[in-house]
Amino acid sequence: MRIEQEMIRVQNLKKSFGSQEVLKDVNLTVKKGEVAVLIGASGSGKSTLIRCINFLEIKDGGEVFIEGKSIDPKKDDLTQVRQKVGMVFQHFNLFPHKTVLENIMEAPLVVRKPNKEELKREAIELLKKVGLEEKADVYPASLSGGQKQRVAIARSLAMKPEIMLFDEPTSALDPELVGEVLETMKQLAKEGMTMIIVTHEMGFAKDVADYVAFMNQGRIIELAPPHEIFNNPKEERTREFLNRVL
Ligand code: ADP
Numbered sequence: 001m002r003i004e005q006e007m008i009r010v011q012n013l014k015k016s017f018g019s020q021e022v023l024k025d026v027n028l029t030v031k032k033g034e035v036a037v038l039i040g041a042s043g044s045g046k047s048t049l050i051r052c053i054n055f056l057e058i059k060d061g062g063e064v065f066i067e068g069k070s071i072d073p074k075k076d077d078l079t080q081v082r083q084k085v086g087m088v089f090q091h092f093n094l095f096p097h098k099t100v101l102e103n104i105m106e107a108p109l110v111v112r113k114p115n116k117e118e119l120k121r122e123a124i125e126l127l128k129k130v131g132l133e134e135k136a137d138v139y140p141a142s143l144s145g146g147q148k149q150r151v152a153i154a155r156s157l158a159m160k161p162e163i164m165l166f167d168e169p170t171s172a173l174d175p176e177l178v179g180e181v182l183e184t185m186k187q188l189a190k191e192g193m194t195m196i197i198v199t200h201e202m203g204f205a206k207d208v209a210d211y212v213a214f215m216n217q218g219r220i221i222e223l224a225p226p227h228e229i230f231n232n233p234k235e236e237r238t239r240e241f242l243n244r245v246l
């Protein structure tokens, strides 16, 4: 049976920076286990949209529902929301003076306050999951970019999020390191993680996305399963964008 629980709903979302309207009326729903890929030109609002979903940016209008609950950034505990909604950025921002294992344990130690031994076991499991078990005790400086990003993914998973947001997780990587990070994300998708992924990796989107949302100047102007978006886009602007990037 297909689970239809709604994990994220963005409704009439608006966000401006100064006089610039960056999100103009965005609607998006992601159900449990679905993978939504966001594509669009630079400056179209992709990062702002996902940052509004975990309240790194605060919306000016509209609603953000997490697991069916409308979140009010003035009243609700945003730390709790961000625990549910993990995020991985283009730049990994690992703590340089902490080992890989310590990086993964840091946030749950502070926020979840569990038993330290148990937490360590969990962290090692997560390292296995991202294929870096043997790197537990090294410092980030000795890792490749792809390995750092996989540690960043493990670190985010350590908070046991229900939803994962990715903002161009492979854009800063040398081309030969992109595949290993995409593979890790693909594995997460297979395990049923609910995800919103901003990426320019169209092959990955074709393989993994349940649907692809094309953003243009602050709006999602086309949303469809990948085979439709890539083979038969309805909007001229989607077609133009894809012609440029494919
Ligand atoms: P994308 O991720 O699609 O490239 P962004 O969401 O980063 O787009 O940016 C959309 C627009 O909002 C851009 O014009 C960008 O310059 C502007 N913008 C983003 N963040 C800020 C900010 N913190 N302050 C001012 N302008 C911003």
Ligand code: MG
Binding pocket: 046, 047, 048, 167
């Ligand atoms: Mg961006």
